[in-house]
Amino acid sequence: MNAPSLSAQLRCELVRRRLPRFYVHRVMREFDDHSQDIVAERQTAPELDRLGDPRQLAQHFATEFRAQHFAGRHPWLVFTMGPVPCTILLSALLFTLGFWALELLGSFQPAGATSWSRQYLAIVVCQIGMIVPLMAVTFGFGRWAFRSGCGARWFWVVAVLECALGALMHSQLKLPTMPGNGTLSIGLSYPPAMNWELVALPALVAVGLAWHVSRRGESAPLAAE
């Protein structure tokens, strides 16, 4: 069996095992260099038994690669128990920072300014605090699933979790009429609250974006490099 066939087999096996493109490229570069050295040494194509079986090699590469990453060693922990708490924590952080910024802005407004602008900004902060964490966590964990070698299966687990969270999340903002009597409540509701699509759809957008960015990298030809 000649070197190009071995190389092509190994590349197929590595891609089949959902290893990220940058790692497949690295492995193939070193494997091809090694094959060329054997050809130069023996003036003939390297035999299968000298380089090793491509299937076993690919499995060895996949096992070692996943063992190097926490997500590769514990995909269940990372991709089922990670996204929801991260979304909630990020939401809490954005709400805190957003309303703190609003308070600062309020301090510098002229005495005669209307309050409609602050009301509008408060609603914007509320929406940002709901939507941005969903999108960021969906995109981040989705990409992580590919880059840690876990593959599309865990990407879709994250996508489903985040879209479900987006559909069930709701917030209620009561603007203050006097200092200190405003309230913001965030929670989950079933059946979904009205306008649930306003929150779930951005999560879907993030899913599509993460998929496109990850798969575009995965599907580009390796030989070009």
Added chain:
Amino acid sequence: MSKLRTNPDFLNGVPELVVLRLLARQPMYGYQLVQSIRLVSNGELTFGEGSIYPVLHKLEAAGWLSSKSELAGGRSRVVYRVTASGTKRLAGSSAEWQRIVAAVERILQGGSDECSITFGAVAM
């Protein structure tokens, strides 16, 4: 309490020890390293040459090796070298290996006599 292991460390650590030792002498790329292993071991250690790369990648991920593209033999190749923490790891692994070898040697040379004395005492 020590953790029971299915594969003792000295079996899992042999490729790591060999690779670290040879790369500590001089930085090498994969093919060169495989040839060195074959040469220095007088052909006793043989394996599928492609399997050297998962070992190298694992050691690099652990911080014991570093890699860099360099010109070698007229071509650009990925050359591996041992890091400072790799040198420490090598020293520890070598000491552990010597300890294991000495223990096995004791068993092979003196084990059967000690066992017969022990069982003889029990039988009586």
